[in-house]
Amino acid sequence: MTTHEGEDVGRRPRSWSRVLVISVLALGVVGIALVVVANLLVVGRTSERITRQPDDLDPAQVAIVPGAGVYPDGSLGRPVEQRVRAALELYDRGLVEKILVSGDNGTPSYNEPDAMRDAVLEAGVPAADVFTDYAGFSTWHTMRRARDVFEADTAIVVTQGVYAARTVDLGVAAGLDVQGYVVSEGGRRAREWLARVRGLGEATFRPRVTPGPAIPITGDGRTSWADDPA
Numbered sequence: 001m002t003t004h005e006g007e008d009v010g011r012r013p014r015s016w017s018r019v020l021v022i023s024v025l026a027l028g029v030v031g032i033a034l035v036v037v038a039n040l041l042v043v044g045r046t047s048e049r050i051t052r053q054p055d056d057l058d059p060a061q062v063a064i065v066p067g068a069g070v071y072p073d074g075s076l077g078r079p080v081e082q083r084v085r086a087a088l089e090l091y092d093r094g095l096v097e098k099i100l101v102s103g104d105n106g107t108p109s110y111n112e113p114d115a116m117r118d119a120v121l122e123a124g125v126p127a128a129d130v131f132t133d134y135a136g137f138s139t140w141h142t143m144r145r146a147r148d149v150f151e152a153d154t155a156i157v158v159t160q161g162v163y164a165a166r167t168v169d170l171g172v173a174a175g176l177d178v179q180g181y182v183v184s185e186g187g188r189r190a191r192e193w194l195a196r197v198r199g200l201g202e203a204t205f206r207p208r209v210t211p212g213p214a215i216p217i218t219g220d221g222r223t224s225w226a227d228d229p230a
Contacts, residue, residue, distance in 0.1 A: 050180035060154040063087040067103020067112035086158040102136030131221040135210040173203035
């Protein structure tokens with residue numbers, strides 16, 4: 001009896017280890033499947049709304065420029081500089097009437113929207129046509145606030161190719177008739193594969209975002225500014 005009990009005790013750790021390994025593997029398979037499905041779904045249902053050719057775009061009310069890294073001196077990092085330049089191209093072509101720059105201004109020392117706005121103004125766009133969103137803390141916030149706060153109906157969002165599918169998908173979920181204009185192919189693909197899973201959840205459940213008073217995109221962009229650069 002003692003021998004049998006000792007044998008049972010010896011078997012249990014091996015049995016639980018096997019169960020643990022199988023469970024971890026199963027979770028890994030489920031996780032991989034979720035990533036694959038989310039990516040196929042997001043990319044598949046937005047492909048017809050995304051282009052690299054401006055001639056393929058329909059006119060829209062506004063070009064949306066999602067924020068990215070800016071330097072302490074207010075100069076733009078390369079990804080956001082490419083986006084601003086693309087928005088200016090759309091404006092000069094007459095494809096959009098306004099430009100909305102949306103980014104992070106979560107601390108007094110970091111201000112993406114004003115850095116982008118100043119670059120747009122320096123390029124010669126009239127101040128009334130430039131809007132700023134200081135609560136674009138994520139892509140979902142940017143797209144949802146473009147619809148809810150700035151009351152845009154139609155938009156062209158400018159971003160890198162790797163982000164375009166998720167950005168456009170979130171714009172559609174926010175209620176925008178949105179097109180994606182790809183400005184380059186830069187970006188971290190592996191990270192974006194995971195971000196599309198989160199984005200699919202946001203597009204499905206549509207969480208609330210930072211509210212604010214209405215600033216219609218059809219009005220004067222200066223009403224959205226926190227200061228007057230002039």
